[in-house]
Amino acid sequence: MPRTGESFGDGSTPLRRALRWWPITLLILFLVAPYSALPVPGFLDGPLGSPGSLQLIALCLLYGALATGYDLLLGRTGLLSFGHALYFAAGLYCTDLAMLELRLPLLPAAAAGIACATLLAVLLGAVSLRVTGIGFSMVTLAFAQAGAILVQRNPGGLTGGEEGRAAPADLLPSSLVGIGNTANLYWIALGYLVLTLAIVHVTVGSPIGRVWAGIRENERRVEVLGLRPYGYKLIAFVVAGALAGAGGVVYLLLTGGATPQAATSDATLALLVMVVLGGSGTRWGPLLGGVLYTWAGHRLGDLANSAAVADLPAVLRVPLSQPLFLLGGLFVVVVYLLPGGLARLPARLRAARAGSAVPVRIRGNEAA
Numbered sequence: 180m181p182r183t184g185e186s187f188g189d190g191s192t193p194l195r196r197a198l199r200w201w202p203i204t205l206l207i208l209f210l211v212a213p214y215s216a217l218p219v220p221g222f223l224d225g226p227l228g229s230p231g232s233l234q235l236i237a238l239c240l241l242y243g244a245l246a247t248g249y250d251l252l253l254g255r256t257g258l259l260s261f262g263h264a265l266y267f268a269a270g271l272y273c274t275d276l277a278m279l280e281l282r283l284p285l286l287p288a289a290a291a292g293i294a295c296a297t298l299l300a301v302l303l304g305a306v307s308l309r310v311t312g313i314g315f316s317m318v319t320l321a322f323a324q325a326g327a328i329l330v331q332r333n334p335g336g337l338t339g340g341e342e343g344r345a346a347p348a349d350l351l352p353s354s355l356v357g358i359g360n361t362a363n364l365y366w367i368a369l370g371y372l373v374l375t376l377a378i379v380h381v382t383v384g385s386p387i388g389r390v391w392a393g394i395r396e397n398e399r400r401v402e403v404l405g406l407r408p409y410g411y412k413l414i415a416f417v418v419a420g421a422l423a424g425a426g427g428v429v430y431l432l433l434t435g436g437a438t439p440q441a442a443t444s445d446a447t448l449a450l451l452v453m454v455v456l457g458g459s460g461t462r463w464g465p466l467l468g469g470v471l472y473t474w475a476g477h478r479l480g481d482l483a484n485s486a487a488v489a490d491l492p493a494v495l496r497v498p499l500s501q502p503l504f505l506l507g508g509l510f511v512v513v514v515y516l517l518p519g520g521l522a523r524l525p526a527r528l529r530a531a532r533a534g535s536a537v538p539v540r541i542r543g544n545e546a547a
Contacts, residue, residue: 209240212228224481237369240369243468244422245422247376250465252416255460260319261444262326264443265303267296267430267446269295270424279346292428296423296425299420301420304413306318324444327443330442343436344437345436364433371429376466387411395460453465455520467522
């Protein structure tokens with residue numbers, strides 16, 4: 180049996196073999212988080228298992244999953260879409276309206292909402308993907324703007340306009356209503372994240388995923404091989420849209436209603452920032468970026484409204500009282516210091532450590 184520090188036959192140390200199981204360990208920790216009263220000062224306002232903390236963590240997990248799904252387009256296939264929030268809003272509003280107008284229970288309404296988002300992704304993707312490059316981005320932006328205007332105009336009183344519409348509490352299971360049931364909503368958000376990660380992992384590792392990688396690197400070469408990139412890009416577009424629609428259902432449960440902010444292009448830009456912040460095209464980068472961006476947005480909002488900022492001179496108080504200014508500054512710093520996103524940080528540290536070790540060995544040889 181190998182001693183500590185020795186390698187096994189596959190070239191890995193016991194520590195590295197143990198670290199391979201860190202996602203399972205982390206998942207178990209997230210599962211039991213609602214039962215914990217552990218204080219996390221600086222990160223959360225209350226104990227880990229308190230309703231307020233669980234609500235914030237659930238939103239972080241939700242947006243981490245949304246960014247992971249969006250990265251199927253940006254990082255995996257090389258498609259820069261500015262309209263991804265449209266499918267998130269479709270799942271959100273269609274689920275809410277199915278309960279409000281058709282009086283459907285939650286599960287049939289959620290299935291209807293995800294189906295609407297998927298169908299919308301099929302229709303709009305079939306049109307948008309007829310063009311490439313910046314043209315594709317502009318077409319998706321146009322569709323997103325049209326959807327946002329439609330929600331704001333409140334046709335037939337269906338969307339509620341700027342105020343949105345609340346979810347009907349009488350049609351929701353009692354286990355999902357009230358502050359006392361925040362843990363159940365948290366577990367739903369965690370389940371959505373696990374499902375999204377599983378779907379992305381399976382599809383990226385499949386033959387279709389390898390074609391996506393080829394399209395991202397050089398679409399013309401994929402055509403030369405006799406494959407039609409259009410169909411493969413449409414699959415990525417629809418899968419990402421369906422995942423976003425499912426995220427809309429989870430968001431409806433977490434917030435208790437549908438709001439027009441979910442349909443704006445700013446929501447897609449936020450997803451883009453999350454992916455770039457974490458690391459586009461990586462397994463865990465978009466998730467990390469989504470969690471960090473969402474957590475920072477809430478915590479910086481609290482900081483901007485705090486008494487400490489209010490007492491500062493105007494030259495400091497004005498910029499620090501704007502959460503978007505603080506988030507933008509954080510984003511610029513991370514992108515400047517860590518090109519490639521936070522997910523590339525371990526590889527950069529290993530490369531820097533290996534580079535610093537080479538001169539030491541050379542000097543040792545010279546001294547010998």
